[in-house]
Amino acid sequence: MVPPAYKKRKRSPLPSHNGDREPSHIQDSGALFEQQSKVADKMASTRSSLAAQNDTRSPSTLTPCSIYHSNLFQLQVDELLLKVRSHEGRMANAENALRKLKTIIERIPNREPRSILQAEREQHESHTVRIPFPNPQPKTDAKFTLAYSKPANINVVGSYARKTAIQTEDQLGIDLAVTMPLSIFQDKDYLNYRYFHKRAYYLACLATAIEEAEECTFVIKYMYQHGNHLQPVINVSPGTGDDDFSRSNCQISIVLAANGAMFPMSKTLPDKNCVRTKTEEANTSDSLAIPTPFYNASLRSECSSLAYLKFLHGASLQSIGFANACVLGSVWLRQRGMRASLSGGGFGAFEWACMMALLLQGGGHKGKPVLSKGYSSYQLFKATLKFLAMTDLVAKPLLIKAEFVDVTASEHPVLFDGARGMNILYKMTPWSYAMLRHDARSTLDLFDDPLSDHFHACFIASFNDPKQKFGSIILLPLRQIRPSASRTTDAISEGMAFCGQAYQALKTGLGDRVSLIDIKPPEKPAWSPMNSKQHTTRTSRIQVGLLLNPEQSNRTVDRGPSAEDKEKAAAFRKFWGEKAELRRFKDGSIQESLIWPQKDPQKTVLEQVVTYIIRRHLGEEAFSGSNFIREPLECLLPYQSITSAEARAVHQPGMTGFEPLMTAFEILEKAIRSLKGLPLQIRQISPAHPQLCYTSTRVPILNPSQCQMDPANVHVQFEGSNRWPDVIEAVQRTKIAFLLKMGEILEEATPNLSARLGLENTDRKMLNNAFVDIIYPSGAFFRLRVHQEGELHLLERTLRDGSHTQAGRDEAGSAISTYKRNFVHAPLHTQALRNLSTRFPLLSPCIRLMKTWLDSHLLSTHISDELIELLTIRTFKHPVPGYPPDGTMPAFLRTLAFVAKWDWRSEPLIVDCSKEEKMDSKAINDIQFRFEALRKLDPARNRVAIFAASNIDPKGVTWTELGPPNMIAARFTSLARAATALAKEQGLAFEPEALFVPSMTDYDFVIYLAPKFTMGQHGAEKAVEPVFKNLQTRTQEDRSRLGFNPVRMYVDELRKLYGNNVVFFYNSQGGSVIAGLWNPQTGPRPWRIGVPYNTTPLASSGDGEDYVSINKHTTLHDIARLGGDMLLRIEVKQ
Amino acid sequence: MPSSAKIPLQIAGYDILPLSLPRLASFPQAAIHYLYVAPHQPKLPTSTASRSLFLVNVPFDSTETHIKHLLSAQVGLPAGRIEDVQFEGQRRKATNSGGALSIKHKQDKNSKKRKRGSSKIALDDMEGAELPSTWDRDLQSNGLTAVVLFVDRASMNAALKAVKAVRKEQIELVWGEGIEDKVPALGSARYLNHHQLTYPDTGQILESTNNYMTKYAAKEASQARSAAKQRQEPDEDGFITVTRGGRTNPAKQEAAQELAEKQKEKQKGLEDFYRFQSREKRKERAGELVRKFEEDKERVRKMKERRSRFRPE
Known part of the structure; x- marks a missing residue:
């Protein structure tokens, strides 16, 4: 209170x-x-x-x-409540059906008590409906009798009755509870399944009546309530004519209930035994030792459905926010795939409501309530989540109003409701409880992150897809085994027992490789009432999801207990069998250990461990039928390699492939710092390239005979000096002198190093004009540029200076943004990624995968690498379900899902790239404000379509002002949508390779490149591969061709020439095609001198004006002429 | 594509000259490019305009060689009558080489006042100091124009007549036929060339840089001298011009502004000293909250309009 x-x-x-x-x-x-x-x-x-x-x-x-968390959140929640609760209007049909069912049930004549044999025979002979007896089947010579008499009452119960049911795409479940009369039961019926057998007969009688009733056409089926095989129920589907309630999109279940006072509560407490074997009946003192909590709770739940309806109704009268909090809870659970059924975790809307109602009564410190009646719905919701996250009900069972009960600790969670004598979490398993707590915790974490969309992540986004959740998924054939752990007689189904065994084995064996193990037994489908039992399908499989610990999951050495600890060592040996070996480690300790070889790049250590455990502990049958849904994603990454050693290096997980280049960079940095003879001291050397932050699509391979194709950009900044010239052009020329000098000294310092000066932007005098390419004998390839801070000042002065023409000012403006992008933001961005990559080992593979995906759809030249990187960082830094992805597949799919849903037209992308501290709300508001200002200025988004800001780049247009334009951004979204839909549709049979196959049908024309110039796997240079190792010496000629990529130059030039009229698509990682789309704005227009395309004169139209139209055919010819020998053919869409 | 018969002879006073494009292995279909030819009539008449032809829609790969070859050998006129061919981009370059800086320089010349105040060093005289080009051949963007300058008016007229004749007699002119070896090739050879030109000879680049720096230093020194002179001598009206660089520490506008802002900040005083201040602050905050609330409501309304999802997936 x-x-x-x-x-x-x-x-x-x-x-x-x-x-x-x-x-x-x-x-x-x-x-x-x-x-x-x-x-x-x-x-x-x-x-x-x-x-x-x-x-x-x-x-x-x-x-x-x-x-509420914020005003916005509150308004959104209000809207959500409105949406999910508004189903009154269309329920009329279902209500009619309920009434009809009630009349039918009320008309059923009583049946005299009879023996089981008699009852079964009668059903066989005169009816089609069978009796769904639960396992174990009743003995035919059992002494008790079965009977039917008029139900005590018929009520609608559950969330529909309490008006807290949520309206979604799923069917709404309506429970029609038929309370069985006391008269057909006896005092001791709670023992040995007798209640359940009588109940099954009662249900069969109801089914018979509905099936045989003439005025109705309902389709009925048997189904296990919540997957509990003790509680079959009747599932009513819409019939025809008047009985068609499909418009209500609901499903009516006829459930059975018993009078609450039928069996004494003390007999069905969780620590009592109600299932006795023959021998035990003789020796009762022993039997009491092994309680049957599941059986007891199932029985108790039968007896208390009305009591709970009253209890929850009472709670909603007491607390105004209660009903809405139930709705919020239902939505939250649904989005996380938690359901009341055994296979759905055993925690559904009902359990949520009961938990809240109980917590309103007690559960806190000294029995005080955890929740207050004055809480608003959102507060109730959040406090309940907090309770779930913070309290461990396995270690500390919570008993409310139940001083008399003594619950022994088990591995199942306990929240015992003393007033109604039931553990409301009885259907939960250790793993589903762990998963529920994990979800609760991560949702709370989400609220701490100011940059995630709380409302969307909490209530709207769905996390049902295991592929987005688990780094690793294993399918195991379900085996029916007896619970082996003890001699327990509890009514746990055999499938669940197998799940428990698998859970225990995997938990022990995997240790800290995984942070969570989730097991989903198959759903039990409804079956026809013509059969007494559900036919178990042979193929049913349980789905084991592993939430990986990315740092540990592929560890090659497991260190077990020390050899001196005899007991633990023996247990370890027993668990691992011949795999366990005693080893002496470097630190001198002698420990039991496991060594997992990493021979096959296709089979990760984790997979080896899992298959070993399955084989050893779950049997050969389970092993041979198991299906490890591995991550083929990393194999999709392109690589260039020539030797098997390199192939191995490339296939190493994570970022190890980048290490040689990183080492080379450190050497370069040291070498530059120790240079003598430069006029100025060096202040900073900053990397500014994807290769130097683990995010380039291809792993840079260092090989003396074959250099990586692209140089890695490095900026050198000298200390300030007032001797730099005062004119931008002269600054650029002075930099050339510095570069020449640096190259010269570097060449002297390192033998065999080659440094050559190159020119760029020669037609734009304000931009950086030169660079030096440094090629190490090891094959490392860097491109040095000089960064001079004063440039910005000079450029800004040019811009402000009123004396320039518009063209001059435009040029200065674009030079400023180029300068900022290349020299200010690129190094910052690279540094941030270097930091984040060490924090999230999966970030690098996921970014590379995203880039590969874009490459394969020919979009990579339109969408900057940095935008992709920001999008992927978002998946890790602001994860939507509240925890970062634990595998490449979840990371990739989540990033795609975000892109698919992201409305870039009206929402900015804001990412916090910092390592530790968070962006404060002021910074976020500023970015938001900037975004809105930008959209106001340019509502058609002609200049910048996508706004992507981060803490290091609050302007938000640095990486998107050069593209993508609206059209490409829309295509990006639609591709991501298609990919997400495909992944969702295919479920666990999903093949990610399918996402990487581009469709060529959307383009107006496709240019096919000659094979000599497509980079394929090895790059253009490697068309001819030398056979002999000693012939691989690099000649000067070879070096001069380094970094030569004619196709890219060709595409760049095409863009320059035809960019206004054609949009070109090209895979920058060496595709064999260039695709093009005509700009739709190239229709006929009146003649003038500066028409921006190649024209055909049209026959005079007579109104005096002469028209021209684009000469597409000749333009294509021009494109072919420019490409010359590089093209194979051009195909034009008809 | 439209057959050449349907193509009018003239468009807006320009003669249309169809050019067949050579068949390519990668694009074997025939293609025709349309070049528009007329006597040159610039807005500002020049001395050479009367003996020039104006070409519109020149092919992207046109070079001087191409045009000369087309208007002499291919239309059937003797060679050597064309003095010069200027493409639009090049024309622009010729008038204001040196980019934005020289524009300024030109304006300096026009306005007396500017001229005196200017301290900018104009570097338009940079022979021997320019960076080497990295392309072997420039490309023309679509729709670009060219001016062909003939040695005399008669040659120009003859060329124009020949163009008309080509059309009348339906002679097929193949673009670039016969001069394939005279111009650098396109395709991969062009890009390889570009790649090699990107890395010029160190000696050459060193020389050009040194030249540039010498010239720059000389200009800077002369500017400094003239500025110093201006500082010391009154002009004809008796005023001494204020020029940049007089003091040892040149005052920077930015620094002065910053200082002024700091001073302003200091003068502000305490913000919660008087009761009215805190009262106003409270009011402001309340107003802010109301505004925020309205904004949020607006956002949700917009979300609804956009049909954002309020329904669980």
Whole structure:
């Protein structure tokens, strides 16, 4: 009970809540509920937003705050509640069906008690419907009798009755509870399945009546309620004519209930045994030792469905926010795939509601309630999540109003409701409970991140797809085994027992390689009432999901207990069998250990461990039928290699392939720093290239005979000096002198190093004009440029100077943005990625995969690498379900899913690239403001389509002002949508390779390149591969061709010449095609001198004006002429 | 594509000269390029305009050689009558080489006032100091124009007549036929050349850089001298011009602004000293909150309009 004191403290500043700040601010704000609940009360809600906008935790703003996370969130939640609860109008049909069913059931005549044999025979002879007896089947000579008499009452129960059911695409479940009369049961029926056998007969009677009733056409089936084989129920599907309630999109279940007072509660407590074997009946003292909690709870749940309906109704009367909090909870659970059924985790909307109602009564410190009745719906929701996340109900079972019960610790969670005598979590397994807590924790984490879309992540996005969740998924054939762990007689189904065994084995064996193991037994489908039992399909498989620990999952050495610890060592040996070996490690310790060889790049260490465990502990049958859904994704990455050693290096997981280049970079850095004879000291040497932050699509291979194709950019910044010239052009020329000097000294310092000066942007005098290519004898290839800070100042002065023409100012403006992009942001971005890559080992493969994906769809030249990198960083830094992806596949799919949903037209991309600290809300608001200003200035998004900002680049246009344009951005989104849809549709049979196959049908024409010039796997240079190792010496001629990529130059020139009229698509990683789309704005137009395309004169139209149109055919010919020998053919779409 | 019969002889006063393009292995279909030819009539009449032809829609790979060959050998006129061919991009280059800086220089010449105040060093005289080109042959963008300058007016007229004749007699002119070896090839050879030209000879680049720096230093020195002179001598009206670089520490506009802002900040004083200040602040905050609330409502409304999802997936 909430002490009324809370009410009094309304809106007073907090006097003494420093001890437990978090709950106190919830409680205090809870006092504001009455005001808050009326959304119209503007001031109250705005006051709450104040706190939400600032840091919610700072004590000064604790006062009337955070009833909702923010105003926006509150409004969104209101909208959501409106959407999911509005199903009144279309339920009329279902209501009619319910009434009809009720009349049919009420008409059923009583049946006299009879023996099991008689009953079965009668069903066989005169009816088609069979009796769905649960396992174990009743003995035919059993002494009890089966009977039917009029139900005590018929009620609609469950969330539909409480009006908290949510309306989604799924079918709405309506439970029609038929309460069986006391008269057909006996006192001891709670023992040995007798209740359940009688219940099964009762159900069969109902099914018979509905099946045989003439006025209705419902289709009925048997189904296990929540997958619990003890509780078959009747599932009613729409019939024809009047009985067609499919418009209501619901499913009616006829469930059976019993009078709550039928069996004494004390007999069905979790520590009692109700299933006795013959021998045990003789010796009762022994039998009591092994309780049957599942059986007991199943029985108790039968007896208390009405009691719970009343209890929950009471709770919603007491607490105004309760009903809405139930809805929010249902939505949250649904989006995470948690359901009430055994295969769905055993925690559904009902359990959520019960948990909240119980927590309103107690569960806190000294039995005080955890939740307050004054909480708003969102507060109830969040506090319940917090309770789930913080409390471990396995280690510390929670008993509410149940001082008399003594629950022994087991591996199952316990939340015992003393008033109704039931553990409401009885259907939960250790793994589903761990998963639920994990989800709760990560959702709370989400609220701490100011940059994630809380509302979307919490309620809208769906995380049902295991591919987006688990780094590794294994399918195991379901085997029916007896619970082997003990002699327990509990009614756990055999499939569940197998799951438990698999869980235990994998948990012990995988240790900290995984952070969570989730097991999903197959769903039990409904079956026809003509059969007494469900036919188990041979092929049913359980799905094991592993939430990996990326740092540890592929560890090659497992260190077990020390050899001296005899007991543990023996257990270790017993578990691992011949795989365990005693080893002496470098630090002198002698330990049991496991060594996993990493021979086959296709089979990761994790896969080896898992298959070994399955084979050893779950049997050969399980092993041969198991299917390890591995990550083929890394194999999709392109690589260039010539020897097998290199192939291995490339296939190494993570970023190891980049190490040689990183080492080479360190050598270069040292060499430059130690240069003597330069006029100025060196201030900074900064890498600015994907290869130097683990994100280039291809792993740079160092090989003396074959250099990597692209040089890695490095900027050298000298210390400031006032002797730099005062004119931008002269600065650029001075840099040439510096570069020449540096190259010269470097060549002298390292034998065999080649440094050559190259020119760029020779037609634009304001831009950087020169660079030096450094080629190490090892094959490392760097491109040095000089970064001079003063350039920016000079350029800005040019821009401000009123004396320039518009063209001159434009040029200066573009030079400024080029300078900032290349010299300011690129090094910062590279540095941020270097940091993040060490923090998230999967970031690098995922970025490379995203780039490969874009490459394969010919988009990579339009969308900058940095934009892709930011999008992928988002997946890791602001993960939507609240935790970063644990495998390449989840990371890739989540990134695609984000792109698919991201409305870049009206939402900015904001990413926090910092390692530790978070962006403050002011910075975020500034970015948001910038974005809105940009959209106001350019509503058609002609200049910048996508806005992507980060903490190191708050301007947000650095990486997108050169593209993609609207059209490409839209294509990007639609490709991501298609990919996400495909992944969703194919489920676990998903083949990611399919995402990487481009479609050529959308393009107007396709240019096929001659094979000599397509880079394929090895690059253009490697068309002829020398056979003999000693012939691979590099000649000067070879070196001069380094970095030569004619196709890229060709595409660049095509863009320059025809960019206004044609959009070109090209795979920058060496595709064999260039595709093109005509700009639709190239229609006929009146003659003038400067028509921006190759024209054909049209016959005079007679109105005096002469028209010309684009000469597409000749333009294609021009394209072919420019390409010359590089082209094979051009295909034009008809 | 439209057959050549349907193509009018003239368009807006320009003669249309169809050019067949050579068949290529990668694009074996026939293609025709249309060149528009007329006597040159510039807006600002020049001395050479009367003996020039104006070409519109020149092919992207036109070079001087191409045009000369086309208007002499191919249309059937004796060689050597064409003095010069200027493409549009090149024309622009010729008038203002040196980019933005020389534009400024030109303006300096026009305005007396500017001229005196200018301290910018104009580097338009940079022979021997330019960076070597990295392309063996320039390409012309679509729709670009060219001016062909003939030795005399008669040759120009003859050329124009020949163009008309070609059309009348339906002679097929093949673009670039016969001069294939005289111009650098396109395709991979062009890019290989470009790649090699990107890395010029070190000696050459060193020389050009040194030349540039020497010239730059000389210009800078002369500018400094003239500025110093201006500082010391009054002009004819008796005023001494204020020029840049007079003091040892040149005052920078930015630094001065920064200083002024800092000073302003200092003068602000305490913000919560008087009661009215805190009252106003509170009011402001409340107003801010109302505004934020309205904004959020607006955002949700917009989301609804965009049909953002409020329904769980």
